[in-house]
Amino acid sequence: MAITSANQLELLQTAEAVAREKMIDPDLVIQAMEDSLARAAKSRYGAEMDIRVKIDRKTGRASFARIRTVVEDELIENHHAQMTVKQAKSYLANPQVGDEIVDEVPPVDLGRIAAQSAKQVILQKVREAERDRQYDEFKDRKGSIINGVVKREEYGNVIVDVGRGEGILRRNEKIGREAYRIGDRIRCYIKDVRREARGPQVFLSRTDPQFMAELFKMEVPEIYDGIIEIKAVARDPGSRAKIAVISYDNSIDPVGACVGMRGSRVQAVVNELQGEKIDIIPWNQDQATFLVNALQPAQVAKVVVDEDAGKIEVVVPDEQLSLAIGRRGQNVRLASQLTALDIDILTESEESSRRQAEFAERTKLFMDTLDIDEMMAQLLVSEGFTNLEEVAYVEVDELLSIDGFDEGTAAELQTRAREFLEEQARKAMEAARAMGVEDSLIEFEGLTPQMLEALGKDGIKTLEDFATCADWELAGGWTSEGGQRKKDDGILEKFDVSLEEAQTLVMTARVMLGWVDPTEAAAESDADEAEGEDEEAEA
Numbered sequence: 001m002a003i004t005s006a007n008q009l010e011l012l013q014t015a016e017a018v019a020r021e022k023m024i025d026p027d028l029v030i031q032a033m034e035d036s037l038a039r040a041a042k043s044r045y046g047a048e049m050d051i052r053v054k055i056d057r058k059t060g061r062a063s064f065a066r067i068r069t070v071v072e073d074e075l076i077e078n079h080h081a082q083m084t085v086k087q088a089k090s091y092l093a094n095p096q097v098g099d100e101i102v103d104e105v106p107p108v109d110l111g112r113i114a115a116q117s118a119k120q121v122i123l124q125k126v127r128e129a130e131r132d133r134q135y136d137e138f139k140d141r142k143g144s145i146i147n148g149v150v151k152r153e154e155y156g157n158v159i160v161d162v163g164r165g166e167g168i169l170r171r172n173e174k175i176g177r178e179a180y181r182i183g184d185r186i187r188c189y190i191k192d193v194r195r196e197a198r199g200p201q202v203f204l205s206r207t208d209p210q211f212m213a214e215l216f217k218m219e220v221p222e223i224y225d226g227i228i229e230i231k232a233v234a235r236d237p238g239s240r241a242k243i244a245v246i247s248y249d250n251s252i253d254p255v256g257a258c259v260g261m262r263g264s265r266v267q268a269v270v271n272e273l274q275g276e277k278i279d280i281i282p283w284n285q286d287q288a289t290f291l292v293n294a295l296q297p298a299q300v301a302k303v304v305v306d307e308d309a310g311k312i313e314v315v316v317p318d319e320q321l322s323l324a325i326g327r328r329g330q331n332v333r334l335a336s337q338l339t340a341l342d343i344d345i346l347t348e349s350e351e352s353s354r355r356q357a358e359f360a361e362r363t364k365l366f367m368d369t370l371d372i373d374e375m376m377a378q379l380l381v382s383e384g385f386t387n388l389e390e391v392a393y394v395e396v397d398e399l400l401s402i403d404g405f406d407e408g409t410a411a412e413l414q415t416r417a418r419e420f421l422e423e424q425a426r427k428a429m430e431a432a433r434a435m436g437v438e439d440s441l442i443e444f445e446g447l448t449p450q451m452l453e454a455l456g457k458d459g460i461k462t463l464e465d466f467a468t469c470a471d472w473e474l475a476g477g478w479t480s481e482g483g484q485r486k487k488d489d490g491i492l493e494k495f496d497v498s499l500e501e502a503q504t505l506v507m508t509a510r511v512m513l514g515w516v517d518p519t520e521a522a523a524e525s526d527a528d529e530a531e532g533e534d535e536e537a538e539a
Contacts, residue, residue, distance in 0.1 A: 016029075027057075030055050030057065032124075033055060034052075034053045034054065034055055034062075035053075037053040037055075037062060037064075038051050038052055038053045041053065041064055041105070045066070045105065046080060048078055048080040048081060049066055049080045049081060050066065050067040050068070050069075050080075050081040051064060051065070051066055051067075051105070052064075052065050052067055053065075062107060063104060064104065064105045064106065064107050065102050065103065065104050065105065066102070066103045066104075066105050067081070067100050067101070067102055068080075068081055068082060068083050068100065068101040068103075069081065069082050069083075069098070069099075069100055069101075070082075070083060070084070070085055070088045070095050070096065070097055070098060070099040070100070070101070071083075071084065071097060072084075072085075072097060073085070073086075083101065085097065088101060131195075131200055133164075134164060134165040134200045135193065135195055135200035137164055137165070138162075138165065138190065138193045138200065138202050139193045141190050141193075142190050142191075142192065142193050143189075143190065143210065143214075144189075144190055144214065145187060145188070145189055145190075145211070145214045145215070145218065146162050146167070146187075146188055146189075146190055146204070147162075147185065147186070147187050148160035148161055148162040148163070148167060148185070148186055148187075148188065148204075149161045149183060149184070149185055149186070150180045150181065150182055150183060150184045150185075150186055151166065151182065152182060153180070153182075155171075156170075156171035157169065157170050157171055158174070158180055158186070160186055160188065160204060162202065165200070165202060166202070167188065167190070167202035167203070167204045168201065168202065168203060168204060169186070169188055169204040169205070169206065170203070170205075172207070173191070173203075173204065173205040173206060173207050173208070174206055174207070175206050175207060175237045175238040175273060175274050175276070176237065176238035176239075176274060178206070178274065187206075187272060188204035188205060188206055188211075189204065189205045189206065189208050189210060189211035189214060190202060190203075190204060191203050191204060191205040191208055206237070206273075207235065207237035207238075209233035209234060209235045209241075210233065212233055212235060212241055212243065212269065212273065212276075212278070213230045213233050213243070215268075215269045215272055215273070216230060216243065216258060216265075216269055217230075219260075219265045219266075219268050219269055220257055220258050220260075220265055222247075222252060222254075222257045223245075223258075226248070227247065227248055227249050227252060228245055228246070228247050228248070228252065228254045228257055228258070229245065229246050229248065230243060230244070230245055231244045231245065231246055231283040232244040232283065232338045232339075232340075233338075234334040234335075234337035234338040235276070235334075236330055236333070236334060237273075237276065238273070238274055238275075238276055239276060239277070239330065240276065240277045240278075240279070240330055240331075240334065241273075241276055241277070241278045241279070241334070242278075242279045242281055242294060242334045242335065242337075242338050243258075243278060243279070243280055243281065244281045244282070244283040244290070244293075244294070244338055245258055245280060245281070245282065245283060246282065246283040254280075254282060254283075255280045255281070255282055258280045259280060266278055266280065279296060279334075281293045281294055281296065281338070287305055287312065287339065287341070288303040288305055288312075290339060291303055291312055291314065291335065291339050291341070291343070294334075294335035294338045294339055295314065295316075295324055295331065295332070295335050297323060298316055298320045298323040298324035298331065299316065299317060299320050300314055300315070300316055300324075301315045301316055301317055301348055302314075302315040302351070303315070305341075311341060311342040311343075311344065312339070312341045312342070312343050312344070313343075313344045313346065314343055314344070314345050314346070315346050315347070315348055315351045316345060316346075316347060316348070317347070317348055318347045318348060318349055321345065321347050324345050325345060332345055359378075359381055362377075362380075362381045362385075362386060363377040363378050363381050364377075365377075365387075365388075366380050366381070366385075366388075366391075369388055369416075369417070369420050370388075370391070370413060370416045370417060370420070371416065372413070379402055379403070379404070379405075380402070383398075383401075383402050388417045388420060388421055389417075389421065391413055391414065391417040392414055392417035392418045392421055393414075393418075394414075396410050396411070396414070399413065399414070424449075424450070425448065425449040425450065426449070428448075428449035428450045428452065428453040429442075429449040429452065429453075431453045431456070432449060432452040432453045432455075432456045435453075435456035435457065435461065436456065436461050437452050437453075437455065437456040437461045438461055438462045438463075440462055440463040440464075441455070441460070441461065441462055441463050441465070441466055444463055444466070444509065444512075446505050446508070447505075448495070450495065451492055451495055451497075454491055454492060454494075454495075455491060455492075458491050460491070463509055463512065463513060464513065466505075466506070466509050467506060467509040467510045467513055467515060469491075469506055470506075471499055471502040471503040471506055472488060472490065472499065472502075473490060473491060474490050474491050474492045474493075474497060474502035474505070474506070475490045475492065475493055475497050475498055475499045475501070475502040476488055476489050476490030476493035477490070477499065490502070
């Protein structure tokens with residue numbers, strides 16, 4: 001069929017009706033019609049030709065045109081859609097490469113097959129436009145809460161009508177054993193929006209920690225206004241949750257504001273989360289204080305933070321152990337998620353036993369190496385001495401400050417300690433040489449004989465071997481596997497070599513071997529220092 005004047009207006013009306021039904025721009029529908037008519041015209045005039053169709057947005061009249069592009073003589077590939085500059089002079093006074101020659105051609109008469117093909121093109125274009133519209137609408141709403149109506153359930157996943165599209169609430173994103181019937185109203189968190197072959201997919205969640213944060217933002221005006229900020233959230237969906245808040249107005253209590261009058265605000269969130277118990281905790285910049293708050297309602301006696309390992313040790317009264325751990329470890333697990341630290345919980349009796357064991361171990365070390373009696377060794381440990389190096393090289397005044405120590409005693413202790421350390425160093429050096437450690441590594445500054453022995457045992461015997469080591473291989477570190485932090489032991493870790501010191505040693509070796517330019521190494525070191533300072537400033 002040809003597009004006659006009788007149905008030109010109907011063409012525009014059809015485009016507007018389809019656009020209104022699919023909630024897309026009418027111009028997109030008309031563009032789809034133009035593409036479909038152009039494809040039908042190519043089947044009539046030849047697929048090699050560049051046929052374009054333009055539908056007048058006011059009258060609905062479709063005009064068909066053949067386009068030929070002006071190209072260089074040697075670049076012409078399709079004589080039906082291209083022409084040379086010389087050929088174009090018949091149409092244009094001063095043709096240039098890139099100009100287009102437009103010739104109007106008669107409208108085509110669409111047969112049954114061509115009309116069906118045109119219809120398929122229009123439907124495809126409209127479907128793509130509808131998908132783009134859905135994606136554009138929901139991509140900016142990622143991270144917000146949306147209300148919807150349960151449409152159906154597929155294999156445990158709930159399909160939710162969210163207005164101009166559908167969202168999917170997967171089985172593992174539902175709270176506990178939530179069950180919904182068709183027509184039920186549901187409130188969800190938009191966790192992700194993705195483009196997929198079957199169209200945009202809106203993934204919903206009711207278990208995401210940010211769902212609870214957004215609910216509090218809706219219930220607590222101070223959070224919405226920015227007076228109170230939610231710093232961290234940890235959830236065991238359907239059972240218990242912890243949320244850390246801070247107030248930027250000294251006159252407003254962040255915990256009280258979130259609880260509300262007679263618990264009205266927090267109760268509204270609890271009801272939405274199927275009775276999930278919520279602990280509201282004041283956030284604190286000091287990790288130890290924050291952790292004490294996070295472990296509520298348990299009481300904490302002492303906190304020891306190991307920032308390098310990202311672990312924290314908590315000592316609680318014996319009777320508070322079960323409360324601190326919680327049912328099935330829930331309380332300590334949520335506190336760990338909230339603070340982003342691995343938490344070890346000890347009772348006061350366990351910590352006391354450990355301290356006594358450490359005291360006895362250090363006492364025996366001083367008795368065996370310095371050849372002194374138990375009382376003198378205990379005095380050294382009580383004053384904070386932990387190893388022989390401290391005794392050997394500490395200022396004499398520190399030893400004289402210990403009750404019962406005179407100058408003669410202090411000098412004798414330091415002499416014995418130094419002699420023992422020197423003997424240990426001599427034996428370590430002999431062992432290293434016996435294992436084949438070469439002079440290039442022995443003469444490298446920064447490595448003690450004991451370190452050389454440890455390196456030799458690990459097969460590192462030359463400066464080249466040492467230069468190929470990674471800093472974490474020497475100093476040790478932590479890696480994450482399956483969400484669990486795993487300790488990687490370093491070759492020189494027992495000698496208290498830090499990651500930065502290991503990095504400096506390895507880089508120095510590489511410079512000495514000519515593997516790295518000294519200026520590049522210095523620039524990299526400055527960049528690392530600047531990055532570290534920026535991180536400290538942000539913290």
